[in-house]
Every structure is written in C-alpha cells, then in structure tokens.
Amino acid sequence: MEAFAELLRRHPELALFLSVVLGYIIGSVHLKGIGLGKVVGTLIAGIIIGIFAKPVLPDLLRWSFFYLFLFAIGYTVGPQFFASLRRDSLPQVVLALVVAVTGLATVVVMSVLLDFDEGTALGLLTGSLTTSAALGTGISAINGLPIPPDLKATLAANAPLADAITYGFGDFGLILFLTVVAPKLMRIDLNKEARALEEKLTGSGRSERVHFDAVFGIRGYRLDEANDGLTVRTLEEKFSAGRLSVQRVKRDSQLLPVTAELALRTGDAVVVAAQLGIFTNIADCLGPEIADDPELLSIPRITASVVVTRGAVHRKTLAELGAMPFARGIYLETVHRGRELLPRERWTTVERGDVLSLFGAPEDIERAIAHIGFTERDLEKTDLAFVAAGISLGIVIGIPKLAVYGIPVGVGIAGAILLVGLASGWARGRYPVFGVIPGPAQRLLADLGLIMFIAGIGLTSGPHAVEALHKHGLAHFASIFLAGTIVTLLPSIAGLVVARLMKMNPIMILGGLAGAETCPPALTALREASGSNVAALAYTVPYAIGYIVITMWGAVIVAIMHAIRG
Numbered sequence: 001m002e003a004f005a006e007l008l009r010r011h012p013e014l015a016l017f018l019s020v021v022l023g024y025i026i027g028s029v030h031l032k033g034i035g036l037g038k039v040v041g042t043l044i045a046g047i048i049i050g051i052f053a054k055p056v057l058p059d060l061l062r063w064s065f066f067y068l069f070l071f072a073i074g075y076t077v078g079p080q081f082f083a084s085l086r087r088d089s090l091p092q093v094v095l096a097l098v099v100a101v102t103g104l105a106t107v108v109v110m111s112v113l114l115d116f117d118e119g120t121a122l123g124l125l126t127g128s129l130t131t132s133a134a135l136g137t138g139i140s141a142i143n144g145l146p147i148p149p150d151l152k153a154t155l156a157a158n159a160p161l162a163d164a165i166t167y168g169f170g171d172f173g174l175i176l177f178l179t180v181v182a183p184k185l186m187r188i189d190l191n192k193e194a195r196a197l198e199e200k201l202t203g204s205g206r207s208e209r210v211h212f213d214a215v216f217g218i219r220g221y222r223l224d225e226a227n228d229g230l231t232v233r234t235l236e237e238k239f240s241a242g243r244l245s246v247q248r249v250k251r252d253s254q255l256l257p258v259t260a261e262l263a264l265r266t267g268d269a270v271v272v273a274a275q276l277g278i279f280t281n282i283a284d285c286l287g288p289e290i291a292d293d294p295e296l297l298s299i300p301r302i303t304a305s306v307v308v309t310r311g312a313v314h315r316k317t318l319a320e321l322g323a324m325p326f327a328r329g330i331y332l333e334t335v336h337r338g339r340e341l342l343p344r345e346r347w348t349t350v351e352r353g354d355v356l357s358l359f360g361a362p363e364d365i366e367r368a369i370a371h372i373g374f375t376e377r378d379l380e381k382t383d384l385a386f387v388a389a390g391i392s393l394g395i396v397i398g399i400p401k402l403a404v405y406g407i408p409v410g411v412g413i414a415g416a417i418l419l420v421g422l423a424s425g426w427a428r429g430r431y432p433v434f435g436v437i438p439g440p441a442q443r444l445l446a447d448l449g450l451i452m453f454i455a456g457i458g459l460t461s462g463p464h465a466v467e468a469l470h471k472h473g474l475a476h477f478a479s480i481f482l483a484g485t486i487v488t489l490l491p492s493i494a495g496l497v498v499a500r501l502m503k504m505n506p507i508m509i510l511g512g513l514a515g516a517e518t519c520p521p522a523l524t525a526l527r528e529a530s531g532s533n534v535a536a537l538a539y540t541v542p543y544a545i546g547y548i549v550i551t552m553w554g555a556v557i558v559a560i561m562h563a564i565r566g
Contacts, residue, residue, distance in 0.1 A: 008053035012459070015055040019046040019455035037521070039132050040167045042451050043160055043458045050462020062456030066136040067391050067417050069449025070551075073133070074421020075390075076442045077544045079353025079429040080338055081422055083314075084541040091502045092512050092538060096545035098498045099516035102491040103129050104553050108560055110483040116162075118142060118561040119155035123162025124480060125557050128487035130170040130519045131550040135159055136453060137414040138554030144401070144412070145562055157464030160457050165477055166484030173488040174522045178510050179529040182496055188506045194532035197507050201347030201534070216331050217276050218247065219283075220290035220297050223268045227286060233260040235272075236328070238285075242278030243322070245329035247271045247299050247361060269296060273329060273360075303333065304365050305439065308354045309373035309429050319346040326371040329364035333357040337540045339443070340523070343533045353429050355439065374432040386424070386435040387445070394420040412555050418548065492517065511535030515542035518550065 008015040023042025036044070049055070084093055103125065111121035122138035125131075139156045147155075183190050223230070232246045249256045250269040256262065264270060269290055272282065283289055290296065308314065313321065318335070321327055334357040335342040335350065342348050350356065358368055369375055394417030401412075411419070428435045437445070468476070492513050499509040507530065514522035515538070526535045 005053040008049065008055050012055035012057050015049050015053055015459055016057065016452065016455050019049050019458060020451055021045075022049070023451070023455065036168055037171070039450060039454055040127075040164060043132070043164050043454050046455045046458020047160065047164065047462045047465055050459040051466055052462075054463050055459055057456050057459060062453050063140075065449045065452040065456070066414070067394070067449070068387070068445050069133065069453060070136070070414055070417040071387060071390050071394070071421040071424070072437070072442050072445035072449060073547070074418045074423075075425035075428070075435075075437060076446065077338055077547060078422040078425025078427075080351070080540055081544040081548060082426045083351045083353060084544055089541050091499070091504050092508075092515075092541040093545055094502065095495050095499050095504070095509070095512045096516040096542035097549065099491040099495040099513065099542070100129075100546055100549040100553065102494040103487060103517075103550070104557060106487045106490045107557055108564075110486060111561055112564060114479050114483055116480075116483075116561075117155055117158060117565070118145075118558045119158030120162045120480065121557050121561045122554060123159040123164075124166055124483055124487060125550070125553060126159070127163035127166030128170050128484040129491070129517055129550050130167060130174070131547065132163055132167070132454060133450060133547070134551045134554030135163060135457060136554065137412065137418075137551055138558050139457065140412055140414045141555035141558040145558070154464060156457070157461035158468065160454075160461045161465050161468060162480050162484075165480045166487070169481065169485050170488050170517075171519060171521050173485055174492060174514070174517055174519050175525040177489060177492050178514060178522050179525050182492070182510060182513075183506075185496065186500070186506050186509075190507075190526075190530040191532075193505075193507050194530040194534050197505055197534050198345070198347070198532060201345070216243070216273055217279065218271060218273050218297060218299050219279055220269055220271045220293065221283065221286040222288050222290055223264050223266055223270055224287035225266045227264065228266045230264045231260070232258060232262045232264070235264070235270075235286075236260075239274060239278055239282060242275040243331065244272050244274035244278065244282070245364075247273050247329070248296065250296060269293070271297060271299065273299070273331075300362055301359060302362050302365055303357060303359050304369065304375045306356045306358055306369050306375045307373045307429065307432070308350050308352055308356065309432060310371060313350060313372050314352050315349055317346060318344070318348050318350070321350065322346075324371070326367050329360050330368050331359045333359055338544070340520075340536055340540055340543070341533075342536055342540075345534075348537065353425075373429075381436055382438065382441040383434070383436045387437065390420045390424050391417055394418070415552055415555060418551060422548070488517075505538075507532075507535050508538035511538035512542045515539035515544075516546040518543055518547050 020042055022045035024038050026044055027036055027038035027041025107121055107125045111124065116124065119142060122135065126134045139159060142152055142155045145152065235246060236244050246258050248271040249258055249262060249264065251265060270286065274282065318332065332344060335344060335348060336355045356372065358365055395413050397420070398411055398413035398416030424435055495513050495516060496509060499512065510526055511523065514526060523536060523539050527533050
C-alpha cells in the first residue's frame with residue numbers, strides 16, 4: 001500500500017482523476033432514490049485519497065477549473081436569471097431571496113453559538129443548502145484574508161469537511177420536508193393538488209387544435225370522389241386535434257406545391273403527417289391508403305434544438321405556439337429550461353433561453369427556427385476565445401478590493417467571473433451572432449470544471465480531516481451535522497411561511513423551495529410523490545436566483561465570520 005501511496009504522491013494527476021472515478025462510484029449509490037451525487041461523492045473520494053497519499057496539487061490547476069465552471073454555469077443560467085426579473089415572477093424571486101437570506105443568517109447564528117471558524121461556517125452553508133460551488137468563492141475569500149498562510153490552509157480544509165458532513169441531510173432533509181412535512185402543514189394532498197393545478201392551467205389554455213406530440217406517423221391516401229375540391233386548409237383544420245399537415249400532393253405523376261388554398265382533386269395522392277391515433281379516422285374520410293409507393297412516402301425528417309429568443313414567442317404557452325402558422329408540420333419532443341425538463345403540456349409557458357427539441361420536415365423546421373430563435377448548426381464548434389476572454393475580463397474586474405476594518409471587500413475574482421458569465425449568456429440569447437457555446441459544451445465545461453475543482457480541494461483537505469478529528473473529536477463533527485439540519489430546514493420553513501402570505505399555489509411553493517435550495521433530487525421526489533411534473537414550472541426561477549446568490553454567499557459568510565471572530 002505504501003508503494004501505491006508513493007505513486008500517487010509522485011503523480012498527483014493520477015490521484016486527481018482517481019478521485020473523480022471513485023467519486024462517481026460513491027455518488028451513484030442510492031438508497032430509495034436518495035444519494036450523495038457525483039459532486040459530494042468526488043469530495044469524499046478526494047478526502048479519502050488525500051488522507052491516504054497526501055498528494056500535492058498546484059493551486060493554479062484547481063482554480064483554473066473553477067473559473068471555467070463559474071463562467072459556464074453563468075452562461076447557462078444567464079437567460080433564465082434575467083428573464084426572472086419581471087413582475088409576474090416576483091413571488092418566486094422573493095421566495096428564493098427569503099430562503100437564501102434566511103440560510104445565511106442561520107449559518108451565522110449557528111456558527112456563533114457553536115464557535116465555528118470561517119472555514120467550517122463556509123462548509124455548513126454549502127452543504128446544508130446543497131450548493132458546493134460556493135466552496136470556491138468562499139475559499140477564494142479565505143485566501144484573501146490578512147491571516148498567516150498556515151491558518152488559511154486550515155480554514156480552507158475545514159470547509160469541504162463540513163460540506164461533506166452536512167450535504168447528505170441537505171438533500172434528504174429537504175426531500176422529507178417537501179414531500180411529507182410541508183404538505184401536512186398546508187393540509188393538502190399532493191396528488192389532488194397537482195391535478196387541480198393542471199386542470200386550472202389547462203382551463204386557461206386555448207383551442208383544442210393545438211397539441212404538440214412527437215408520436216406521429218406519415219401515411220398516403222388516394223382522394224376519393226366525395227372529397228373533390230377539398231382544400232389543404234380545410235383538411236388540416238378538420239383534423240387539427242391530431243396536428244395533421246399535408247406534406248405532399250401528387251397529381252398525374254407530378255408533385256404540386258402545397259399551399260393552404262390548394263384544391264385537391266379526385267385521384268390525387270395526398271401524403272399527410274399526423275399523430276398516430278387519428279389515422280383510422282383519416283382513412284375513412286379521405287379514401288384508400290397508399291402503401292405501394294415508397295418514393296412518395298419517403299418524407300425527410302430532421303430534429304433540431306431551437307433556443308427561444310424571439311419576443312413574439314417569449315411567455316407564450318405551448319397551446320398558443322401550436323396555433324401559430326409557423327408551427328404547421330412541427331412536432332415537439334422536449335422542452336428544457338437550463339438542465340430541467342419541463343412538462344410537455346398545453347399550459348407550459350416558454351421563455352427566452354428555453355430549448356425546444358422539434359421534429360419535422362427540413363423546410364418546416366427552418367420556418368419554425370426563423371420565428372422562434374436560433375439553433376446551433378455545428379455542435380462541435382465552441383468559441384474558446386470567447387470563454388477565455390470572459391474569464392480574463394472577470395479576473396480584471398475582480399482584482400480591485402476595498403479594505404473595510406482590515407477585511408478585503410469586493411466582488412472578488414470568482415464573483416466577477418460568474419457575473420460576466422451571466423451577462424454573456426444573456427447577450428448570446430439576445431444576439432446569437434457571437435460567443436458560440438453549444439449546450440453539450442456548456443454542460444461539459446460546468447461539470448468538468450466543478451468536479452476537478454472539488455476533487456482538488458478534497459485531496460488538499462484530506463490530511464487536515466485527520467488532524468481535525470484528533471483535535472476536536474467526534475463531538476465536533478456531530479455538532480456540525482446538527483447545525484446542518486437546522487440550516488437545511490429553517491430557510492424552507494421561512495420560505496413556506498412567506499409564500500403562503502403571498503398566496504402562492506401549494507405545488508408552486510414546493511417546487512420553488514426545491515429550486516431555491518438548488519436541490520434537483522427534491523424536485524424529482526416531488527414529481528414522484530405528486531405523480532406530476534407541474535412543480536417544475538416553479539423550480540427554474542428560484543433555482544437560477546438561488547444558485548447565483550448562494551454561490552456569492554460563500555465569500556459573504558467568510559467576511560461576516562472573520563469580522564465577528566476578530
């Protein structure tokens with residue numbers, strides 16, 4: 001074993017990647033659907049390997065990865081963050097801020113009562129509110145404190161240790177609160193409340209002709225004499241509930257241009273696309289089905305991921321979009337807001353920055369793109385110069401600091417890079433002519449950046465974990481866990497009370513709380529407990545606000561605790 005430890009010491013890059021491998025294994029272990037996740041799993045793996053081998057990694061490496069993560073996550077949530085700054089999103093914004101402020105205040109109180117240092121308070125915040133990204137902003141702030149280097153190292157090592165202790169209950173406690181405790185406090189049945197909200201939203205929908213569905217097919221029919229003179233418009237309106245669209249019309253071996261006013265004649269070969277369920281009715285109304293002309297029926301189909309940017313589409317429901325002329329022949333597969341999958345229902349409202357996965361004929365897809373926004377034509381192309389320029393600008397903005405009572409105060413390099421990323425993502429959504437970072441590349445930069453940073457701080461803090469155990473004993477770790485349970489639950493209780501005062505819908509409250517505490521597993525648990533995905537509509541705005549604010553809190557809690565501790 002000593003030989004292997006020596007190998008890891010001589011090759012710290014091996015220890016780094018091994019932490020990621022073991023971290024993903026730890027994070028994949030779930031008990032009744034609840035697990036630590038890849039980030040905390042990597043942190044734990046890094047701490048274990050750090051204790052075993054004590055590898056030394058250059059600080060530049062981990063901070064470079066963290067800066068990549070900050071810019072990428074800011075770029076990703078930027079459109080949603082700025083879209084949330086509107087009047088009708090005010091209750092969700094208030095909910096997110098109440099949770100974030102209450103969480104910060106609770107961490108301060110518990111840290112003072114239990115005499116936690118700056119690093120432990122930081123880990124208490126990040127683990128209890130399940131936002132490990134705040135470790136980066138907080139450790140960056142610790143490195144800027146006017147204290148000896150050895151004390152900085154100790155504080156920076158205490159943070160990931162406290163994060164690992166509290167993160168598990170941060171997930172489990174919030175899931176328990178949202179699916180069991182909060183419904184009892186509000187005296188609601190999750191299933192009935194979700195159904196009622198869906199019915200309310202559906203009732204505000206539009207006509208029955210507008211229902212997107214990707215489960216469709218293509219059929220050809222020989223028009224019978226009873227339908228002679230039928231126009232394309234009339235045919236499509238007759239079967240609008242199944243989103244029928246005429247794709248081809250062949251008359252006497254000649255393909256005709258398909259227009260809304262085209263009058264069909266007896267014997268025409270008419271190729272239509274529609275939901276599968278209505279084809280039995282179409283055959284009875286149009287004429288016999290054509291099955292022996294594969295060339296006629298070979299309609300090309302493509303899929304495109306379209307980013308919503310147009311003002312005419314922003315804040316429209318899927319029902320309203322389906323009724324627009326450009327949606328003819330278009331079928332919707334998924335709707336994503338950030339990384340969250342939204343319900344594909346008539347009442348779902350799309351916003352700038354949402355990504356619609358559309359399926360249809362190439363000409364129909366091109367028409368839809370022109371009205372909705374833009375699509376990344378080349379998913380293999382990423383503007384790395386734009387990424388580097390954004391990070392460089394953030395570094396320059398974040399360098400200046402003011403000394404307040406001897407404490408350096410400023411937005412900081414990490415905070416500045418995050419803000420530049422937010423602005424860049426928003427600008428890209430508005431003006432898609434620069435800064436190309438396709439969705440898969442955004443996820444890779446964010447995931448790789450955070451995971452490698454977390455692995456690095458785990459490896460660095462491992463030896464200090466043993467030292468902390470010898471110095472403080474298990475009682476200290478137990479006090480951190482106890483404080484974490486309070487920090488996890490109290491902000492949610494405060495958010496619940498304020499949301500009820502604002503008369504928010506109970507399901508929207510629960511979805512909003514899951515987002516405000518940046519906890520995707522809690523949203524998944526809500527989805528399973530209620531049998532509906534409607535809570536996802538309230539998740540995305542608080543998540544965008546909460547993630548940004550709590551990440552910034554990392555530096556704030558360090559400054560507050562340093563001021564209190566003198």
